[in-house]
């Protein structure tokens with residue numbers, strides 16, 4: 001026993017020392033020397049040496065690698081495995097899935113009133129704004145879940161459709177003066193249309209190739225928006241986007257406004273509450289449609305596609321069309337969310353549609369559990385809520401955020417809620433969920 | 445002229461498939477008789493699976509013609525059709541040598557996916573389905589009944605709501621056959637359905653195949669290594685070796701063909717007699 005642990009220590013030390021040496025070689029240049037324009041000397045270029053920083057970096061690499069060697073890589077029982085057992089197990093989360101949906105729904109509907117009574121009109125505004133943001137991401141997550149979770153197509157450029165939706169609304173409103181309620185469906189249709197156009201060439205690819213090409217398309221759309229100055233305003237964006245009205249009643253002070261018609265005192269919070277309910281309803285429609293489709297032949301074909309594409313083709317399923325419907329539908333919901341985003345902000349610019357947005361939405365879907373609707377809700381609350389919550393930490397926020405992701409992935413590698421519910425049962429009863437390790441993730 | 449040449453369900457003419465320099469199938473022609481169980485046999489790497497892949501559209505043959513003659517009189521040139529249409533229109537279904545089930549879906553779901561095309565039509569390409577129209581609900585009930593029928597026939601009904609990946613190997617093979625049958629095929633291509641089965645399961649499989657052939661308008665083309673299965677159930681045997689057809693006839697004829705014996709024992713024709721003596725045939 002002691003011989004073995006001695007040996008382990010020796011091997012680990014050696015490995016850590018090797019890592020430290022490589023780090024020393026790299027960091028002595030990368031960190032150790034900093035090119036600087038010396039101030040006061042007429043802008044001469046000089047080098048500042050930072051050997052202490054190098055020492056710290058090398059020590060961190062050495063120590064970290066030693067610990068990883070001892071406790072994870074070479075250990076009989078990696079801590080990453082034992083750490084999982086301290087957390088609530090998958091079984092405990094399963095009933096949560098059952099009760100969480102109605103609970104979340106009631107909470108979501110009652111939220112504005114709860115906030116109003118707790119913080120008053122002024123104090124609750126920031127919380128409502130946050131709730132709107134979270135719900136927008138829930139909707140985006142649900143939309144992307146169709147593509148990634150159900151059909152198993154890894155789409156890294158989802159934000160493109162969000163952008164198409166937002167810009168469709170803004171441009172239609174600007175050039176034709178359409179109202180929100182006309183633009184909303186148009187924006188969705190345009191986004192779906194783009195989904196199909198992009199999908200045709202792209203969906204022949206599989207796996208990593210699909211991921212890379214969708215990523216590129218996401219960037220292309222953003223770059224076009226950025227550079228087509230005459231049409232989209234380029235980096236200046238589009239401002240003065242009309243606000244939504246309550247079926248024709250505007251949220252304004254005085255005669256004919258929303259507050260006046262309903263005999264309320266005017267308050268700017270009315271519009272915020274309206275926006276909140278608007279996005280909540282849009283998200284719920286997304287969820288409803290997805291849940292219905294999952295039980296229809298097309299939804300089953302998506303899931304079958306994720307499981308085994310070749311078998312699908314042998315059963316007469318046109319896989320290209322099936323993928324396209326998933327892609328277009330996901331794009332459409334992204335477009336709806338985009339036009340909501342435009343009307344909420346009143347101003348959009350390409351900056352809001354960077355790759356990081358796609359990554360955040362994808363992270364929500366993956367953390368929540370591919371294909372799980374309630375998982376997306378929880379992940380969106382944790383991620384977007386957490387993002388705002390840790391705002392005080394400033395640049396360390398990303399670090400905390402990354403750590404959180406690592407912890408979740410160690411604990412539940414298949415996402416928070418990863419059991420799959422059968423779409424139909426012979427017995428008519430609700431069948432047992434299918435454990436995640438049997439379900440394929442899809443190969444693009 | 446043999447029975448299978450008069451009214452074939454599938455005709456393969458001068459089929460050649462090359463992979464770069466490798467000739468996997470070389471000028472192969474044979475017929476699959478309507479209502480027959482036809483066995484395609486041959487040593488490992490003879491090109492049997494490649495024939496299946498050409499018939500079901502997964503490979504485009506380098507040369508040759510593959511004609512499916514449906515019982516309603518329609519003819520389909522399979523080498524020109526995309527794979528999914530071969531199943532949907534020409535009504536050719538298949539199973540795979542390495543089983544390809546939808547493992548994370550239940551048995552019932554697997555069989556529902558196989559009925560995708562009629563259900564899709566009934567659901568009005570999902571529009572009628574979203575609103576749950578009665579016509580779609582009826583079509584769905586019928587599909588479930590069909591699935592129930594095949595689950596019953598394959599002895600899998602007890603596990604209908606369990607995930608397919610959880611089934612034992614033999615059951616997975618049967619489920620794959622049930623799934624292929626749910627797509628309503630007129631030609632069923634089975635790639636080594638008895639591989640890995642125990643004798644009891646193997647006997648059940650024979651009974652199932654006989655039943656399918658008798659009760660449904662379905663001809664069967666199967667690849668098989670187990671000679672006892674081949675001899676027992678097949679009406680017609682085609683033997684491949686290195687991509688070429690070396691024998692074609694009834695099971696009894698093929699069994700005594702010296703070329704076949706040579707191919708299976710791996711010796712040139714001239715030495716067959718001596719080898720046979722040695723092994724006591």
Ligand SMILES: Nc1ncnc2c1ncn2[C@@H]1O[C@H](COP(=O)(O)OP(=O)(O)OP(=O)(O)O)[C@@H](O)[C@H]1O
Pocket residue numbers: 463466468486487488489490491492493494495541
């Ligand atoms: N996609 C491909 N690319 C290149 N060569 C292939 C391909 N598919 C099959 N082959 C080759 O064609 C030949 C025939 O293969 P095939 O799989 O049809 O044999 P088989 O008769 O089914 O053998 P087994 O009894 O082992 O299943 C083999 O030499 C194989 O390596």
Ligand SMILES: [Mg+2]
Pocket residue numbers: 492493494541
């Ligand atoms: Mg084979």
